Amino acid sequence: MAHCSTVLSQIVRIFPRHEFQSLANKYHVGQKFRSFSRWTQFVALLTAQLTGRDSLRDIVENLSVQAGKIYHLGIKPFSRATLSRANEQQPHQMYEALFQRLLVRCQDLAPRNRRFKFKDSAKLYLLDATMIDLTLSLFPWAKYRKSKGAAKLHIALDADGYLPAFVDLSEGKEHEINMARQLELPKDSYVVFDRGYTDYAWYQELTDNGIRFVTRLKSNAVTTPGAKRRGRKSPGVLLDQEVALNGITGTYRKVRYLDEDSGVAYEFLTNALDIPAATVADLYKERWQIELFFKWIKQNLHIKSFLGTSRNAVMTQIWVVLCTYLLLAFHKFQSKLGQSMQQILRLMQLNLFERRDFLELLAPPKPKLSLYDSQLSLI
Incomplete structure (x- = not known):
């Protein structure tokens, strides 16, 4: 039997270590790490998303049990305090930059949206925002109401592959249109949004552009x-x-x-x-896909409970959630086998630390029926 590295090791190869390290060096504050690293932080947070771990203790204990299977990833033992401090202090912009690089790779593989064929291969974006409830006493920066905290996640979804192309996070009371004005959409593209974005001056700006x-x-x-x-x-x-x-x-x-x-x-x-005119109606119906996107990440990934209370810790986790989503999308597009994102996620969850070929997990070989099987013999 051929030797295989763990499934976790195979799926993180999408992030070349030299590229990751260059980002880690660029987005680093404070003293140098001794044994801990941003790579360790990322693998820990990614593993938490794939295995459903929702606390620092759970993450640390889960990885410590699997230490013999992940040592080749260059991860050394670490404490809850070290992981918590990295989440709170190390800039989340590193994972935003990592997300952007992975997004480009996914867009290269993403299938075109066959429902709409525009001239010059124009892109279609679906724009919306979703509320993430937070406890105001723990997240004082996320002001929403007098006694309630919330953050608002703003997404512009690329209809080719349904990939989150534009992402931002704001306080819950921030109006959607303020974030929409900051979007730099490509010329000749289409954008679909609901009535919450009504602003005639913005309509004029979109038309002029x-x-x-x-x-x-x-x-x-x-x-x-x-x-x-x-x-x-x-x-x-x-x-x-x-x-x-x-x-x-x-x-x-x-x-x-x-x-x-x-x-x-x-x-x-x-x-x-x-x-x-019928295409106009169909385009607005397509906006439902971003609602399904928000529903999917809330049901399958951990974006409603957080491992830190600062805005940086929340943004770090959100960017890792989105990187996880792109990781699943990448393997879905690359395999071309028709499995849903949820099926791929379940396979990863069950086999993350197993030494098995991940591509064979996605497409297991069909058993060959012997012509001499006694039950199939006609004699």
């Missing part, structure tokens, strides 16, 4: 109706009309669409004048 958007129109929105668009309407399209918005220049478009399943009529607003 050559970015097309699709959103819901508020019921109290004041618009000046223009010409109705010509052509046969697709099933479900009740209205397709050009409109002007108060206070900004340019021509926009209102689409009223009847959803057959719910029987509810929706009104959409867009500056995309060159796509069918």
Whole structure:
């Protein structure tokens, strides 16, 4: 039987050690580590996500038990206090930079979204934010209400592979539009968002930058109706009309669409004048994928309880969560075997410290049936 390193060792090869060390040297504060390292911190936090460990003690004890199987990764024993101090003090920007490098690798493998084919291979982004409840007494920086703390995670999801392309974290009371204005979306791309991002000045900015958007129109929105668009309407399209918005220049478009399943009529607003009205409705339906993304990471990874109380510790854990998500996505895209992200995660959880070929775990060889099997013999 051929020798295999542990599954953990195989899956972290996506992070070349020399690249990781260069980031660790760049984003380091304080004195040099003696036996502990940022690599040890990362492997510990990654293992915690893959195995469902939710406390510092649990992480340390889990890795100490497996010391004989992970020594080749260059990880030395460490204490809870050392890991906690690194989470609190060492800049989370290192993991943000690591996330960006892994994102590029995943985007190179990610399949194109076949539902929408735009000119010049334009990208589609799904924009939304989710609340993460925090205890105000433990996380005083995460102000939300008088007696409640919360952080808000802002994500712009790349529809090709559903990868988190833009990420930010703010206090719970921070409005979504403030983070949206900071996005640097590529020209000719499409962005879809809900009514929480309503801001006419931002719409104007997107239009001026050559970015097309699709959103819901508020019921109290004041618009000046223009010409109705010509052509046969697709099933479900009740209205397709050009409109002007108060206070900004340019021509926009209102689409009223009847959803057959719910029987509810929706009104959409867009500056995309060159796509069918039914596509406008389909683009907004695609926004549901970012809701599923938030639901998935909250159910399968540890992003609701944290290993530290400072903003840096919270951001460190969030970036490791997102790196874990990209790690799973990378193996999903690379294997091309059709397993879901959850199936790959379960395989990793059960075999993380086993010495088995990870690719064979994803695609185990089919058993060969012998022609001389007594039960299959016709004689």
